[in-house]
Amino acid sequence: xxxxxxxxxxxxxxxxxxxxxxxxxxxxxxxxxxxxxxxxxxxxxxxxxxxxxxxxxxxxxxxxxxxxxxxxxxxxxxxxxxxxxxxxxxxxxxxxxxxxxxxxxxxxxxxxxxxxxxxxxxxxxxxxxxxxxxxxxxxxxxxxxxxxxxxxxxxxxxxxxxxxxxxxxxxxxxxxxxxxxxxxxxxxxxxxxxxxxxxxxxxxxxxxxxxxxxxxxxxxxxxxxxxxxxxxxxxxxxxxxxxxxxxxxxxxxxxxxxxxxxxxxxxxxxxxxxxxxxxxxxxxxxxxxxxxxxxxxxxxxxxxxxxxxxxxxxxxxxxxx
Amino acid sequence: xxxxxxxxxxxxxxxxxxxxxxxxxxxxxxxxxxxxxxxxxxxxxxxxxxxxxxxxxxxxxxxxxxxxxxxxxxxxxxxxxxxxxxxxxxxxxxxxxxxxxxxxxxxxxxxxxxxxxxxxxxxxxxxxxxxxxxxxxxxxxxxxxxxxxxxxxxxxxxxxxxxxxxxxxxxxxxxxxxxxxxxxxxxxxxxxxxxxxxxxxxxxxxxxxxxxxxxxxxxxxxxxxxxxxxxxxxxxxxxxxxxxxxxxxxxxxxxxxxxxxxxxxxxxxxxxxxxxxxxxxxxxxxxxxxxxxxxxxxxxxxxxxxxxxxxxxxxxxxxxx
Numbered sequence: 001x002x003x004x005x006x007x008x009x010x011x012x013x014x015x016x017x018x019x020x021x022x023x024x025x026x027x028x029x030x031x032x033x034x035x036x037x038x039x040x041x042x043x044x045x046x047x048x049x050x051x052x053x054x055x056x057x058x059x060x061x062x063x064x065x066x067x068x069x070x071x072x073x074x075x076x077x078x079x080x081x082x083x084x085x086x087x088x089x090x091x092x093x094x095x096x097x098x099x100x101x102x103x104x105x106x107x108x109x110x111x112x113x114x115x116x117x118x119x120x121x122x123x124x125x126x127x128x129x130x131x132x133x134x135x136x137x138x139x140x141x142x143x144x145x146x147x148x149x150x151x152x153x154x155x156x157x158x159x160x161x162x163x164x165x166x167x168x169x170x171x172x173x174x175x176x177x178x179x180x181x182x183x184x185x186x187x188x189x190x191x192x193x194x195x196x197x198x199x200x201x202x203x204x205x206x207x208x209x210x211x212x213x214x215x216x217x218x219x220x221x222x223x224x225x226x227x228x229x230x231x232x233x234x235x236x237x238x239x240x241x242x243x244x245x246x247x248x249x250x251x252x253x254x255x256x257x258x259x260x261x262x263x264x265x266x267x268x269x270x271x272x273x274x275x276x277x278x279x280x281x282x283x284x285x286x287x288x289x290x291x292x293x294x295x296x297x298x299x300x301x302x303x304x305x306x307x308x309x310x311x312x313x314x315x316x317x318x319x320x321x
Numbered sequence: 322x323x324x325x326x327x328x329x330x331x332x333x334x335x336x337x338x339x340x341x342x343x344x345x346x347x348x349x350x351x352x353x354x355x356x357x358x359x360x361x362x363x364x365x366x367x368x369x370x371x372x373x374x375x376x377x378x379x380x381x382x383x384x385x386x387x388x389x390x391x392x393x394x395x396x397x398x399x400x401x402x403x404x405x406x407x408x409x410x411x412x413x414x415x416x417x418x419x420x421x422x423x424x425x426x427x428x429x430x431x432x433x434x435x436x437x438x439x440x441x442x443x444x445x446x447x448x449x450x451x452x453x454x455x456x457x458x459x460x461x462x463x464x465x466x467x468x469x470x471x472x473x474x475x476x477x478x479x480x481x482x483x484x485x486x487x488x489x490x491x492x493x494x495x496x497x498x499x500x501x502x503x504x505x506x507x508x509x510x511x512x513x514x515x516x517x518x519x520x521x522x523x524x525x526x527x528x529x530x531x532x533x534x535x536x537x538x539x540x541x542x543x544x545x546x547x548x549x550x551x552x553x554x555x556x557x558x559x560x561x562x563x564x565x566x567x568x569x570x571x572x573x574x575x576x577x578x579x580x581x582x583x584x585x586x587x588x589x590x591x592x593x594x595x596x597x598x599x600x601x602x603x604x605x606x607x608x609x610x611x612x613x614x615x616x617x618x619x620x621x622x623x624x625x626x627x628x629x630x631x632x633x634x635x636x637x638x639x640x641x642x
Contacts, residue, residue, distance in 0.1 A: 008432040026427045031352060040349060042427065106363065108348045111331065202346055
């Protein structure tokens with residue numbers, strides 16, 4: 001949510017010379033993206049987002065993300081399309097950072113999703129899983145169950161300073177999840193970060209998905225579990241079963257869950273909550289001095305975990321046969 | 322340069338219901354404006370900036386700023402046009418703050434102005450002074466010579482911690498300026514903050530002026546002096562006489578300076594530099610914890626003052642008969 005790198009008009013003009021997208025009409029840093037610097041760029045040819053990848057993004061992963069967006073666009077999914085330069089490359093360098101221009105996507109994200117939004121999201125998520133089916137590249141999920149132990153180790157000693165008992169609760173969750181994490185579920189490309197800010201609507205219709213910088217190869221149902229966490233709890237931390245129902249029904253209208261996925265849904269939801277609690281906890285305990293971004297509250301996900309510990313059946317999340 | 326206030330999609334929709342500018346297609350916080358929160362808003366009717374006025378803006382001044390922008394637009398000046406609601410008002414409230422929607426202005430600001438940019442700026446500045454001639458409202462310049470003593474008093478004790486000798490230099494400048502500040506110069510509406518970020522270009526042509534939130538009633542030549550400070554020094558603090566020449570010539574192509582203004586130019590330039598040095602110094606010494614905005618370097622203007630102390634004739638700034 002910040003502009004980490006300033007781009008001068010001269011640097012912009014020089015960068016744009018490599019593209020066939022006209023000359024700049026407007027260029028404004030936007031408060032979007034926690035990891036990168038993003039600019040709204042309007043040229044004589046259209047509207048774009050120019051992204052500079054800051055330190056936290058691994059440059060080696062960029063071809064996966066960019067090729068994936070291009071692949072999904074080609075399959076008709078509404079997501080940002082990387083713009084290739086005259087030399088055929090999508091990835092460039094600007095102000096010493098890897099940089100890319102993607103098409104601008106209209107739409108507004110919703111803060112408090114209604115049932116209709118959840119249904120639309122479910123459909124789009126299944127559409128994404130289908131569109132990615134023949135994407136040839138693979139990227140392991142670096143924030144799945146194997147990563148949670150090492151993440152927790154970074155935060156364990158200080159966890160109780162954030163909330164009393166957090167260390168013990170997390171230790172117990174971790175043991176349960178490591179012992180029972182499902183293997184061999186249907187999978188492929190997942191978004192892995194489909195929070196409300198990454199989903200745009202125009203009126204009632206979903207208009208696009210953005211921010212593919214956590215996308216990876218993992219179980220489809222885990223992506224659904226992330227969405228159940230991100231979309232179906234309210235600000236007070238209560239789960240809304242009707243939203244879960246709408247989300248799962250929307251998903252199943254496009255792609256039916258297999259019995260193994262249905263059975264795994266509760267543990268996947270619990271795991272997804274632990275994943276976000278842990279990364280937020282580590283960020284919370286390591287705010288660099290002069291940080292431009294407010295860290296997100298890990299306890300939001302600690303509260304969701306309370307719900308997940310008591311939810312043992314897919315029905316508890318709104319699945320219906 | 323930050324989003325201080327988040328606006329939900331629901332709050333936005335409710336706010337827009339009062340306007341006749343269609344429904345939202347896109348809504349993004351932009352990193353522009355130090356005092357306010359600004360959003361890029363694209364609707365089915367066009368592109369706009371939605372501004373929320375944060376604490377530092379005096380609400381009582383808003384009618385002056387909004388009426389002024391409307392007046393200048395009506396006179397053909399390219400500046401943001403406040404959009405009136407269906408009830409006829411331009412000023413509304415959103416998320417507990419005064420809020421306004423203005424038309425979006427295309428253009429890109431230049432970081433290192435060339436001579437051509439300076440000429441264009443000079444013309445536009447004189448055009449602004451002419452367009453404001455029949456604006457009926459008055460707003461005293463709260464940051465002119467009477468304000469500098471009290472501002473300095475807030476910073477004097479700590480000034481030498483920022484640069485050795487700064488307190489003594491400033492005390493001496495202040496005495497000179499208070500004793501010799503010119504009165505009775507031709508005046509009217511001035512912008513008073515026409516830094517490069519507030520001036521847009523498309524290609525070589527100046528496309529608009531923005532950010533009228535320091536506009537006030539004062540001497541026209543003082544506005545020119547502010548621009549000479551903001552546009553004609555380089556990053557190392559050296560004055561470029563050729564840029565000054567281009568700026569003043571551009572100005573005079575539209576409105577000729579009177580002999581009293583020419584004579585006053587050196588002291589006005591020195592005063593303008595002191596004004597920005599002082600407000601920056603006070604901000605520098607009072608960065609609130611958790612500030613989202615990096616304070617600007619007061620010493621940039623301390624270095625300019627070195628030049629101004631030695632410049633005694635309008636010719637030193639590029640004026641030619």
